[in-house]
Each structure stands twice: as C-alpha cells, then as structure tokens.
Amino acid sequence: LTSSSSSPGLHVIHIAAEMAPVAKVGGLGDVLSALSKALQKKGHLVEIVLPKYDCMQYESIQDLRALDLVVESYFDGQLFKNKIWIGTVEGLPVYFIEPLHPAKFFWRGKTYGEPDDLKRFSFFSRAALELLHQAGKKPDIIHCHDWQTAFVAPLYWDLYAPKGLNSARICFTCHNFEYQGTAPASEIASCGLDFHHLNRPDRMQDHSSPDRINPVKGAIVFSNIVTTVSPTYAQEVRTSQGGQGLHATLNAHAQKFVGILNGIDTDSWNPATDSYLRFQYNANDLEGKADNKKALQRLLGLSFSDSRQPLVGCITRLVPQKGVHLIRHAIYRSLELGAQFVLLGSSPVPNIRREFEEIAKKFENHEHVRLILKYDEALSRSIYASSDMFIIPSIFEPCGLTQMIAMRYGAIPIARKTGGLNDSVFDVDDDTIPVQLRNGYTFVTPDEQGFNGAFDRAFNHYKTDNEGWKELINKVMNIDFSWDTSASQYEELYLQSVSRARAARRVA
Ligand code: ADP
Incomplete structure (x- = not known):
C-alpha cells in the first residue's frame, strides 16, 4: 500500500x-x-x-x-x-x-x-x-x-x-x-x-x-x-x-x-476497434455500419429488405427525466414516417416499466419496432453502430453521454435543447450557429409537436439528400469528444x- x-x-x-x-x-x-x-x-x-x-x-x-x-x-x-x-x-x-x-x-x-x-x-x-x-x-x-x-x-x-x-x-x-x-x-x-x-x-x-x-x-x-x-x-x-x-x-x-x-472514453467507444461489434468501421468506410445494421435487424427479427429504411435508436434509463412520453411517441412517429425503431432501456420506476412492457409486448413480432427492456452493454453497442438516428428527448439532462456516443458511431442525434445536450448538439438548420459546429437536430418544447419539428426534418434530410447525410455522418464521427x-x-x-x-x- x-x-x-x-x-x-x-x-x-x-x-x-x-x-x-x-x-x-x-x-x-x-x-x-x-x-x-x-x-x-x-x-x-x-x-x-x-x-x-x-x-x-x-x-x-x-x-x-x-x-x-x-x-x-x-x-x-x-x-x-x-x-x-x-x-x-x-x-x-x-x-x-x-x-x-x-x-x-x-x-x-x-x-x-x-x-x-x-x-x-x-x-x-x-x-x-x-x-x-x-x-x-x-x-x-x-x-x-x-x-x-x-x-x-x-x-x-x-x-x-x-x-x-x-x-x-x-x-x-x-x-x-x-x-x-x-x-x-x-x-x-x-x-x-x-x-x-x-x-x-x-x-x-x-x-x-x-x-x-x-x-x-x-x-x-x-x-x-x-x-x-x-x-x-x-x-x-x-x-x-x-x-x-x-x-x-x-x-x-x-x-x-x-x-x-463531460467527454466520453474514446478508446472504449470506438467503432473502429469495438470488439463487441460484428463489423468494425470508421468514418471513411461505412460499409461495416450497414453490415452491423443488417446483423442487428436479423438478431432482433426486424425486416431488412430495404437497406435505405432508417433505423432510429434510443438507449436510456426509462425515468421521467428522459422524456418517456416523447420516447413512446417516437415509436409511433417512426412507424408513420416509415422508419424502424429500437429501444434499449431499463426502468426502476414500476409504472413506467409496466407501460413499456405493454408496448414491448404489443410489438414483439412487429417487423419494424423492437423494445428490449433490460441493461445490456453488448447490445447497446450494436444499437449505436446500427442506428441512423438517435433520440434523446430529455426533460432535463445534466450532460448526457448517449448523444456523444451515438455521434461517434455515426448516428445523428435528435435532442431536446437542455443541459449538456444544449452544449453538444447543434441544429443543422440553425443559422445562428457556425456551420462547422452543426451536428444534429434539436427542439425546445417537450411535446409531440416540438419533437416532430426536429424528427421530421431529420427524416426528410435522410430521405432526400443521401450525399448530404453521408457528409453529416462523416462530420459527427470526427468530432473530438475525448476527455482531453x-x-x-x-x-x-x-x-x-x-x-x-x-x-x-x-x-x-
Ligand atoms: P444517465 O447517467 O442519466 O443514465 P447518460 O447519458 O449520462 O445518462 O449515461 C448513460 C450511459 O448508460 C451510457 O453509457 C448508455 O450507453 C448507458 N445505458 C443506459 N441504458 C442502458 C441499457 N439499458 N443498456 C446498456 N447501456 C445503457
């Protein structure tokens, strides 16, 4: 000693x-x-x-x-x-x-x-x-x-x-x-x-x-x-x-x-070396990201017939702070817009747990939605790697790490402008922010309309501007989120x- x-x-x-x-x-x-x-x-x-x-x-x-x-x-x-x-x-x-x-x-x-x-x-x-x-x-x-x-x-x-x-x-x-x-x-x-x-x-x-x-x-x-x-x-x-x-x-x-x-541990959270992933990848070679997405879809029993169908991810503790009503809404909005939705979450709050267990059951055989209600580090990494978009609709958020991890894995964040989300996610369409900092989609009002305002724009960008979206992925994967x-x-x-x-x- x-x-x-x-x-x-x-x-x-x-x-x-x-x-x-x-x-x-x-x-x-x-x-x-x-x-x-x-x-x-x-x-x-x-x-x-x-x-x-x-x-x-x-x-x-x-x-x-x-x-x-x-x-x-x-x-x-x-x-x-x-x-x-x-x-x-x-x-x-x-x-x-x-x-x-x-x-x-x-x-x-x-x-x-x-x-x-x-x-x-x-x-x-x-x-x-x-x-x-x-x-x-x-x-x-x-x-x-x-x-x-x-x-x-x-x-x-x-x-x-x-x-x-x-x-x-x-x-x-x-x-x-x-x-x-x-x-x-x-x-x-x-x-x-x-x-x-x-x-x-x-x-x-x-x-x-x-x-x-x-x-x-x-x-x-x-x-x-x-x-x-x-x-x-x-x-x-x-x-x-x-x-x-x-x-x-x-x-x-x-x-x-x-x-x-906060930063993130960029050695541990690195899609180029992450040994939990079936396919490693980096910003210059995104093929592995697409392969991970397909592997996850297979694993979860989701449809993988359309590789351009966006996958929306969410990994969170299911507590009121995280905007659970907006997470629930995002499941249905994803379906309306033709996206897939995967949630990994665990809840210490009995009524929230019950509510999400019911939703999970409702979608247990659905080909576009899956809810996995547990804590699972390995699965979390394949979801980050497979997601095209990632939602963080928090009511308040001291810092939040999932938006940074998502970006490092090439998933575009859709976040509420609060706490640390406000310091790390900057709206692609916000002219008041220098272009080089813009990296995702944000909204202010924590209701369904507010959420849709950001989510629908992200979805539209994904659908209509393939090249622009790829550039955005490249940009967010290269942001320095290290602790330095x-x-x-x-x-x-x-x-x-x-x-x-x-x-x-x-x-x-
Ligand atoms: P909080 O500390 O409020 O839970 P943060 O965003 O700061 O939220 O950190 C969450 C961390 O926990 C991230 O590393 C995220 O990947 C991880 N996490 C949250 N829920 C799960 C889950 N169900 N399974 C695996 N990892 C999870």
Whole structure:
C-alpha cells in the first residue's frame, strides 16, 4: 500500500459509488473511469475507492487481492471492521471496501435502490476516509461524486482534518441534482456527523423541512470545488425552476461552482476497434455500419429488405427525466414516417416499466419496432453502430453521454435543447450557429409537436439528400469528444485550489 505520491503531479483520490465497467449504472460510472484515465495520462497519481459490491463485473478487475490491512470504521456507536481489496481497473489502482457489518451493505445483488441506501453509502463514505487516514495517504484532492459520497465533505472537515488527514482539498461533482439523498436529520448521526451542528439552513438542512438533511447540500457547502457536468446545466440549476430546491445554496456558493462538459472514453467507444461489434468501421468506410445494421435487424427479427429504411435508436434509463412520453411517441412517429425503431432501456420506476412492457409486448413480432427492456452493454453497442438516428428527448439532462456516443458511431442525434445536450448538439438548420459546429437536430418544447419539428426534418434530410447525410455522418464521427479538454479544466480547478490552500498555509 503506497502512502502517497512522489511524482510531480497531483495525487487525486476519487471516492465514488460507480466506475465503468466494473460497477456502472449510468453516466457516473463512465465519467469516473474516463476522467481518471485522462488525469493519469497527464501525469497525476489517480486512485479510486469503491464499495466491493457482490454484483460487480469481476472479470474487468486485474490482480484483485485482499490486503493485510483491516480498517475499522465507526458506525451507529460501534467500530466495524472492513476488509480492503485492491485491484487494477482500466489501468487504474482501485481500492474496494468490503464492510464486515452484519447488514451486508454491498451484498444485495444491486448497486442502488435498497431501503437503507443512506446507511450503506454513509457507512462507505466514512470507511473510505478511514482507509485514507489509516494508510497514511496525503492526497492533494479528494474528489467525491453525487449524494452517495457527498458525506465525505462534512466528514473530512469535521472529523478527519482534525485527526491529521488534512493535506487535501475537497472537490464534489454532482452528476444529477434530482438525486439528493435527503433523509430525517438524525440519520446522519450513524456515520458520526453531528446533526445538531449540521442541521442548519446554511449547512445541511433540506429546504423542504427543518427535520430533514440533504447530503448534496452538505457537499456544496463543505467542498472547496463544486462542479456539475455541463455549463448549461450549471446555469439551469441556479434558477428556481431547475435547481431542485438547491438554487439558493448554489448561488450562495457561486464562486466555487462551475459546469464542465463531460467527454466520453474514446478508446472504449470506438467503432473502429469495438470488439463487441460484428463489423468494425470508421468514418471513411461505412460499409461495416450497414453490415452491423443488417446483423442487428436479423438478431432482433426486424425486416431488412430495404437497406435505405432508417433505423432510429434510443438507449436510456426509462425515468421521467428522459422524456418517456416523447420516447413512446417516437415509436409511433417512426412507424408513420416509415422508419424502424429500437429501444434499449431499463426502468426502476414500476409504472413506467409496466407501460413499456405493454408496448414491448404489443410489438414483439412487429417487423419494424423492437423494445428490449433490460441493461445490456453488448447490445447497446450494436444499437449505436446500427442506428441512423438517435433520440434523446430529455426533460432535463445534466450532460448526457448517449448523444456523444451515438455521434461517434455515426448516428445523428435528435435532442431536446437542455443541459449538456444544449452544449453538444447543434441544429443543422440553425443559422445562428457556425456551420462547422452543426451536428444534429434539436427542439425546445417537450411535446409531440416540438419533437416532430426536429424528427421530421431529420427524416426528410435522410430521405432526400443521401450525399448530404453521408457528409453529416462523416462530420459527427470526427468530432473530438475525448476527455482531453474537460480533464484539463478539472486539472486547472484542482491546481488553483491546491495553490490557494498552500498560499493560505504560508500566510498562517
Ligand atoms: P444517465 O447517467 O442519466 O443514465 P447518460 O447519458 O449520462 O445518462 O449515461 C448513460 C450511459 O448508460 C451510457 O453509457 C448508455 O450507453 C448507458 N445505458 C443506459 N441504458 C442502458 C441499457 N439499458 N443498456 C446498456 N447501456 C445503457
């Protein structure tokens, strides 16, 4: 166990609930591994701390082994042992914490969605800090993500900095302000936080009630750097309509809050090397794309008699945020316009799941529509590769990765102008945008008419201008969605914060 960095770069430790491909539920998992890889490439020492879930993709971890070190951490008035594992994921060192707690916090067959999630992740946040402390780490930056590890910020300043784990600045990234992990105030006492001290309107108290605390609010207040995942979303959440109750807190802490657009892992998402695909292809040779489309149509039992029939794809969590009514509408609109439609989606929301199960059943033998209601990485890649168009009709979207992945695989995005979609999809017909940036179709009003306004134009372009469409594919496949630029922005924020802290220490 190395205790700290001797390299000239920064020592950055991420504490998070997800990391692709070992433990991925959504975009957070992708961001964690891609940002870490990009920072490592720039010469920084990057380490990651994750829970050791039973349901991880263990085959993606190299050299997984248990350390001799047993870390004891506090919870509910007692000390509990944690077994610490270390392994390499995507070339990055990762610590996995296995709590030896009778509640078996991470032996649940799933990542999130348990009734005791607050206990599971507040336990993990504390155990992660305890690990860093007991291992004698001296990180420059501790970077926590979303409500699950938001507890790290107040725990660090209230408990761990006084104990001597005090080398770090805390960076908190909120990947989606819809999920804040609010709970009855007394519940944060389990991990050792003092709720009398923290349950105040200017600290962790939720705006909805004086008896509830809000971990995300706590992380905003107690972190040195607060980021979210696109510039437009950063503006939206500072308004009362978009802030999910946190706009006032974000405005009060505006100097330390910025939006940085996510990138994608362009090594992993690359149609020229993607080993999940039957046929690899690139922007200069799209034959493989057509072959993948045919293979997918065969696999799903769709008609493949007309190679010019457009295929519309959608890959998403089916939750209200994603505009489920517009996704449903798009199925019927695709049929009206003579297109095929393939949806890959899973839903944690029972009534949405039931609704889509019914639609899936209705179309189970249809030759132009297929709904696959599960999480499936391999299938997702063949859908990106096979789609001519890709819809993202979100009501709000912090960043969104699927529009970028779709473009990298040569599928033209049709997206609502919100959050990160507004920062990455630019309408082909919008004269106010420089021509070289225009890469898809967008709409503003989240209703069927609004959606059709973009969708019908895309369809018309596809049908009437084959050459123009091919040029558009070529253009979107060549856009640089890598993490280089965004990782530099994080690096800059880290460096500024670290040098401010050093300057302050010198003065003191
Ligand atoms: P969010 O984080 O809100 O779910 P993002 O667009 O940021 O949305 O990230 C979604 C990621 O999850 C993408 O990598 C997408 O390919 C993947 N994904 C979403 N649903 C599925 C699914 N059913 N099967 C496979 N991958 C999925």
